[in-house]
Amino acid sequence: MTDKQIDDLTGTETTGHEWDGIKELNTPLPRWWLWTFYGTILFAIGYTIAYPAWPLISSATTGVLGYSSRAELDKDLALAKAAQGDLVAKVAETPVADILKDEDLTRFARAGGKSLFKVYCSQCHGTGAAGAPGYPNLNDDEWIWGGSIEQIHQTLMHGVRSPTDPDTRYNIMPNFAADGILTPEQIDTVAKQVASYSGIEGGVATPEGQQIFIENCAACHGENAAGLVDMGGPSLNDKVWLYEGTQGSLEGIKAQLAAPRHGVMPAWGARLGEAAVKELAVYVHGLGGGQ
Ligand code: HEC
Numbered sequence: 001m002t003d004k005q006i007d008d009l010t011g012t013e014t015t016g017h018e019w020d021g022i023k024e025l026n027t028p029l030p031r032w033w034l035w036t037f038y039g040t041i042l043f044a045i046g047y048t049i050a051y052p053a054w055p056l057i058s059s060a061t062t063g064v065l066g067y068s069s070r071a072e073l074d075k076d077l078a079l080a081k082a083a084q085g086d087l088v089a090k091v092a093e094t095p096v097a098d099i100l101k102d103e104d105l106t107r108f109a110r111a112g113g114k115s116l117f118k119v120y121c122s123q124c125h126g127t128g129a130a131g132a133p134g135y136p137n138l139n140d141d142e143w144i145w146g147g148s149i150e151q152i153h154q155t156l157m158h159g160v161r162s163p164t165d166p167d168t169r170y171n172i173m174p175n176f177a178a179d180g181i182l183t184p185e186q187i188d189t190v191a192k193q194v195a196s197y198s199g200i201e202g203g204v205a206t207p208e209g210q211q212i213f214i215e216n217c218a219a220c221h222g223e224n225a226a227g228l229v230d231m232g233g234p235s236l237n238d239k240v241w242l243y244e245g246t247q248g249s250l251e252g253i254k255a256q257l258a259a260p261r262h263g264v265m266p267a268w269g270a271r272l273g274e275a276a277v278k279e280l281a282v283y284v285h286g287l288g289g290g291q
């Protein structure tokens with residue numbers, strides 16, 4: 001039922017609805033509003049034709065402009081890469097020690113090394129490079145193979161005991177028991193001697209222990225057990241242990257003597273290339289323990 005009327009006061013047609021004497025005016029929508037509204041509908045239709053929009057079974061309509069956010073990203077990445085290209089080339093051709101003399105280049109290399117580290121290194125050395133038993137901490141001043149920028153670079157280029165790199169860092173601790181180099185008593189004596197160097201419980205320093213150490217261990221671990229980076233023999237006189245975390249124990253030392261472990265790190269030079277390895281070396285060197 002319609003019973004439209006003209007409202008006396010405003011001269012506008014009413015909708016015919018009335019509540020308690022209050023009538024609803026049927027004010028037309030403003031023109032500008034209507035046109036804007038129609039405009040947005042047209043725009044939406046145009047947009048879905050021009051750009052990817054409607055979902056299909058396995059993809060979506062591609063749109064006549066052929067836009068894709070993936071292609072756009074590729075373009076941005078290519079631009080960013082081109083912008084960095086100069087710096088990457090500069091890193092690649094600068095001797096690694098000289099990179100540290102150039103503040104901007106160092107900053108660039110360190111940032112690159114940081115993200116490379118997350119991808120290639122953190123699974124073994126930890127995201128913060130704090131290491132784990134068997135995987136050295138790279139933040140501290142303790143270096144098995146040396147903490148100068150060149151030494152770190154060398155370690156990264158060729159790895160440690162890498163089966164694929166002939167220039168890899170290599171040294172093998174003999175199995176003193178199985179190879180019959182030391183008797184079980186001598187092993188016990190020298191293990192206690194080593195434990196005594198860092199105050200480990202059960203450690204006992206004796207003249208015989210010292211003698212066995214000098215004759216059998218010093219060649220790789222140093223006369224004073226402070227380690228020899230050229231041999232990859234870790235220091236045995238402090239609280240930093242490769243295989244024992246930060247604890248160190250007489251048992252751990254005996255375990256290494258009974259069955260020496262030989263840590264393996266991949267050679268990164270062939271895999272990541274010169275520039276990336278230098279960036280990683282700069283990053284690792286800058287973690288705090290660099291010498
Ligand atoms: C598969 C595990 C693994 C991965 C991945 C790995 N490392 Fe290592 N890394 C080791 C082990 C094990 C050692 C100790 C080798 C040894 O016993 O001498 C080591 C040693 C090192 C050393 C020598 C430390 C010292 O005290 O001299 C550096 C530096 C190093 N890694 C950096 C890196 C960087 C940078 C990456 C990433 C590009 C990386 N590592 C990836 C296992 C790994």
Ligand code: HEC
Nearest residue numbers: 172173216217220232233234241242243253256261262263
């Ligand atoms: C030919 C060299 C060589 C000789 C000799 C040698 N070592 Fe080692 N030793 C190593 C190397 C290399 C490592 C590190 C193994 C690794 O990186 O995986 C090592 C590791 C160790 C460790 C483990 C250190 C840690 O941080 O966890 C202990 C303990 C140790 N040696 C004790 C001895 C004692 C004691 C002797 C003498 C009886 C001895 N070594 C003789 C090369 C040697």
